[in-house]
Amino acid sequence: MIEFILEGEFIPLIQLLKATDLVSSGGEAQMVVLDGMVKYNGVTDYRKRLKVRKGDIIEFNNQKIKVI
Template sequence: MEIIKIKDDFIKLGQAMKLAGLADEGAEAKSLIQDGLVKVNGETDARRGRKLYEGDIFSFDGKDVKIVK
């Protein structure tokens, strides 16, 4: 499981995908999220603006990424 460390209270899902290297640009992240290919805490979420907080885990293409502060 990959770890993303954040400085603020949250990070948006699209930004987190780019930071984790799962999307090259925002448009790609948006498309993947809206197509229902990304799960947050085990549930599909189609909002790229979804806020992720410490302890949240998102998954894409068999890779899990955990948010830590």
């Protein structure tokens, strides 16, 4: 599991995927979200501008990101 330390109130989902190196670009991040390949707290989520906050868990490509 990847632990991402959040500095601030939230991080947009697209930026989180890029910051953790699970995707190589913002365009790729948008595509995987729109294709339903990302789970937000256990539920598939299609929102590109989703605000991820402390305590949330993102799942993508057999990886989990815990935001702390």
